[in-house]
Amino acid sequence: MAQCKKNRVNLSYFLAKFTRYSLIGLLSVVLVSESVGASVTLAQSQIAQQTVPNPSVPLSGEKQKRYQEQVKLYQEGEELQKKGTREGYLQAIEKYQQALKIAQKIGLRGEEAEILMQIGLVNVFLSEYQQALDLYNQSLKIWQELNQPLFEAIVLSMIGDTYNNMGKTQESLDYLKRAESSFRTQKQFRYLAINLSSISRVYMRLGQTKNALHFLNQALEIYRTTYKDQVKEAHTLNSLAFINSLIGQSEVAFKYYNQAVEIYRERKDFLGQAEMLKSIGSLHGKLGKHDLALEYLNKALEIQSTKGTLVDRGLTINDIASIYSSRGDYEKAVEYYQKAKLLFHEAGWTTLETLSIGSIVSIYRNFLGNNQQALKYTEEVLKLNRKTGEKDEEASTLNQKGDIYIQQGDYQLALDAYNQALEIERSITKNPKAAARTLGNIALLYNSLGDSKLSIRTYNQALDIYRKLDNKAQQARILLYMGGVYQKNEKLDDALVSYNQAIKLLNEENYNLEISIHYGLARIYRDKEDYTKAFKSANLALELSKKHENSFQEIASLGIIGSIYLAQGDYTNALDSYNEVLDRCRKSDLKIKEAETLSTISIAYGFQQQHQKAINTLNEELKLRQTLKDKIGEAQVNYQIAINQRKLGKLETALTNIDEAIKIVESIRSNVKNPDLRTSYFATVQNYYKFKIDLLMELHKKQPSKGYDALALNTSEASRARGLVDLLTEAGANIRKGANPQLLAEEQRLQQLLNGKEKARIDILSTSKGNDVAKTTADKLGDEIADIINQQQQLKTQILTKSPEYAALKYPQPLELKGIQQQLDKDTILLQYSLGKERSYLWLVTPDSVQAYELAKGEVIEKAVENFRDVILTANTPYGKDHPDDINQPASQLSQMILAPVANKLGKKRLVIVADGALQNIPFAALADPGTPPPTPRLQGGEESKPLSLQERGLERGSYQPLLVNHEIVNLPSITAIQTQRKHLNNRLLSPKTLAVLADPFFTTEQAQGKLEALGPEISDNPQEVIKNSEKLPPLPGTRIEAEAMLKSLSSDQKTHAFGADANYNFATNPTLKQYRHLFFATHGFVNTERPELSGIALAQVDKDGKPVDEKKGYLRLGDIFNMDWAAELVVLSACETGLGKDTKGEGLVGLTRGLMYAGSKRAVVSLWKVSDKGTSELMPIFYKSVLAGKSPAVALREAQLQMWQGKEWRNPYYWAAFTLQGEWR
Secondary structure (H helix, E strand, O other), X not given: OHHHHHHHHHOHHHHHHHHHOOHHHHHOOOOOOOOXXXXXXXXXXXXXXXXXXXXXXXXXXXXXXXXXXXXXXXXXXXXXXXXOOHHHHHHHHHHHHHHHHHHHHHOOHHHHHHHHHHHHHHHHHOOOHHHHHHHHHHHHHXXXXXXXXXXXXXXXXXXXXXXXXXXXXXXXXXXXXXHHHHHHHHOOHHHHHHHHHHHHHHHHHOOOHHHHHHHHXXXXXXXXXXXXXXXXXXHHHHHHHHHHHHOOOHHHHHHHHHHHHHHHHHOOOHHHHHHHXXXXXXXXXXXXXXXXXXXXXXXXXXXXHHHOOHHHHHHHHHHHHHHHHHOOOHHHHHHHHHHHHHHHHHHOOHHHHHHHHHHHHHHHHHOOOOHHHHHHHHHHHHHHHHHHOOHHHHHHHHHHHHHHHHHOOOHHHHHHHHHHHHHHHHHHOOOHHHHHHHHHHHHHHHHHOOOHHHHHHHHXXXXXXXXXXXXXXXXXXXXXXXXXXHHHOOOHHHHHHHHHHHHHOOOHHHHHHHHHHHHHHHHHHHHOOOHHHHHHHHHHHHHHHHHOOOHHHHHHHHHHHHHHHHHHOOXXXXXXXXXXXXXXXXXXXXXXXXXXXXXHHHHHHHHOOOHHHHHHHHHHHHHHHHHOOOHHHHHHHHHHHHHHHHXXXXXXXXXXXXXXXXXXXXHHHHHXXXXXXXXXXXXXXXXXXXXXXXXXXXXXXXXXXXXXXXXHHHHHHHOOOHHHHHHHHHHHOOOOOOOOHHHHHHHHHHHHHHHHHHHHHHHHHHHHOOOHHHHHHHHHHHHHHHHHHHHHHHHHHXXXXXXXXXXXXXXXXXXXXXXXXXXXXXXXXXXXXXXXXOOEEEEEEEOOEEEEEEEOOHHHHHHHHHHHHHHHHOOOOHHHHHOHHHHHHHHHHHHHHHOHHHHHHOOOOEEEEEOOHHHHHOOHHHOEOOOOOOOOOOOHHHOOOOOOOOOOOOOOOOOOOEHHHOOOEEEOOOHHHHHHHHHHHOOOOOOOEEEEEEEEEOOOHHHHOOOOOOOOOOOOOOHHHHHHOHHHOOOOHHHHHHHHHHHOOOOHHHEEEEEEOOOOHHHHOOHHHHHEEEEEEEOOEEOOOOOHHXXXXXXXXXXXXXXXOOHHHOEEEHHHHHOOOOOOOEEEEEOOOOOOEEEEXXXXXXXXXXXXXXXXXXXXXXXXXXXXXXXXXXXXXXXHHHHHOOOOHHHHHHHHHHHXXXXXXXXXXXXXXXXXXXXXXX
């Protein structure tokens, strides 16, 4: 019993602290006194002078000494805690933990329980709620063992508060009600009142204001009648007033505020009076009575000027600034925020100083539309963050900085800011919750740049963190955002899944999120044309918005309702809804929402053919976008104006607007340093370029002599392969020379890690046989691979921007007609295609002329391409072998669509093809020659006409003549790409040696042991299946035969080769390959159209002893090829589908070919489909014999293909047409 009494005395300080740290304390920032600037050393010296309290049990001399050390550590922890910063809290925990160890060692159970409570409390400040709960429960157990019901009840209450912070309201109420019962039993009414206030706050979180007020009134009664504690009574009146103000009971709120004022007046508590006057003023401001609000706030300020501190005055001036901001007097608001900032600076309150500056940033960014000023003040906040060492705040400010950069279209700077914040949160502060917030911002940025897959992957990283933190509200928020990404990309079912997952995570307190999810669902059902469900969801959102008095959400819900009417074609109701939204936006000064609403109103006018009204509305939106410095929005508005101007027949005016839109797009694109993100952003704006091409061709029809067809060609060239041109420019500038060796080493490490992870994933899939556990493991590896690819992208940007060559680097502008013609010669014709939604175009360009032709719409051409390719790929099937003439019709049909208009202009010249869309996947060499006379028909009765001539051998009656008979054919991603390559490679010295060959790599132990396997079944037509079943890769002995045939005519000093186990990663990446003019790789290839980085070719899987090679070195992937430094005149990838890739709008096929060009190859021969080993072994020796004879690769390839076509066994295009030449033809 004596021990218990002493515990009660020695912990009285903590009980007082409990009063201070009720739920209000747990939810608020702990602010320090005006002496915050005092150093820790001074605080420690003051602690040393204090009288050390007695321990809870008598101690011996040595234990007493240890106890004094414990007290000193505890007090040092308190001083560190008072800093109110994350660093201070973490340092305080270290001190408390040291004190805890001493208390445990000398057996002071009461002190142990107290310290556990204190560490738990600090963890609450750090938002480490689960850790806090664990500590509280340890403390609770000790108090129960010591039979201390009061302390037990206090801990129960603190646990309840913590659950409330976590959003677990039911658990919170359970613990708080247990604490309430205990306090009532013990008649501890002071603590009961605190606990009742905590219960009130839980009900407020649930939106149950009636219950909240009920419990708060009970607390008020205790302070009034039981304790007659006027200070606490006034505080509780303030809380009651605040709740009533939130629910619209303004008169009741004023009544409570005035009662509190009277208490403070009676007590002559001038500062208390000032606080209540401030609260009254703020409520008047909320009600829109700005003059009255300013009157009360200035009265409060007058009192504080003589009685209050610098901080008191600064806080009131901040409130005055807020009123000026609310009334739209933003310049005056900035003036007052500046005054508050100076007071906080003088008082040494850096945290409050940064808050004032943050408000200034918000005004400049969101209302005055001055992002430059916003950035200026953001930099000021960053300096303060760094000065005080507040890393968490620094990360938060960097996030704000990124937000501003996004608003003005500076995506790369935004990404840099976010990544700096993420590095702090992951590596320094180790704050997962903050890191998840930043990942969400990065994901939003990726979505803005058009990389939806990377956006979803990044959101999933944030989601995983919130799941570990058991933060259901934030999980729901991330799922809401993911639903938006899916919807933007028309994956409506995926979006529905995300929204439905999100809504299941919500409880009553998350009504704002619930509203957002409902109008997200409304959008989905609208797009699915399920208008009944759409209206139901939208009206639910509207009802919830009104119930909770959320005017912004109410406006948004009305906007969704308008969009449903619009989708139904009910333009009258749509415009009524939108005009109501517009009016409310203007009254609430919601400029961004106002701009969005004007955009949708213009669409409604456009649907009604009221194009001038649409233009007028768009011009209003344009002014807002310019005020907001919203460059993306500005470009989009100009595009929409151009569309409407064209509808009115004002083509020249439309051209001006689309030019302005593209000018903005080009500026944004140039500012994105990350090449992958630059490409994904450019893909999102291809509709601008397609529109301009179509517009120029319409002008060309009306005014054929004005050169609009040439301008259309220029636009087509500007819209394609820009990313590749940038890469070739960087390669030519040797951008990696002088790059940071550590960055290059990290790049290599990541590439090998990627190779290893993908090999492991494939192995699991190939052996899992549908096993769910294995699939889960493979999916996890897939996520890790995605993360590695993301890291690689960021690293590329660092290598690029930190290279000493980068500052002087100038990216070339896309070529225009004259520059395009300069790349051609008299024997070469350029055929450049642009596929469009309504119509497509073809430009025929020679060194001295350009002609444009209108073709069928893209959808029709793509269908013909599909038929043509399908027939070719069936040639190796039993059906295809029995129907060899099936190629005639699709080859002729497609040729008529895309070549017939220029048939009489081609002669026998070389054709350089710059294809678009699906045309990139076909061999033009196999198309029917449109200039060839129709084949001689069979005679009546089926008798054939006269025998074929020797030159026509293989040209059976009823067959077609392929385009390659009269033409060399070369493929290019763009003419600017070949110009850029020529600029950097034409003066390169020829490599001294001739040929390096890698062929017939060993894939199995049996091959290495000399047990040559039969060829086995043909490889799957799906290259992903080849790699997925890596242990079943069939051997390729035919590739060794074709390689030996190529090598035999060369002297030993001019050649090198690697067969079998030697055809490995070390050979493929050996720097000595730079000495060879021709590189030949004959093996299995694979293309990953989802993640081009994983595309590549298969290398030896085992060593000479038959042992598996390092998992990182079984393949040569695109990332490896990018790191090569070759000086090759020609690289041949005699492997499956190496000419395909991910078709990215505005870029073309992203795959191995661009890697070869970047690595230094002037030209490449690659394949468009899987060709049999035997067929390839026939073609390649013929091709290479011609190359060694001094013929150009373009001529050599045509001769080899022509020879196969003229023969009987290999005449079907399936066997010879797969291989195409990409790059230089000279």
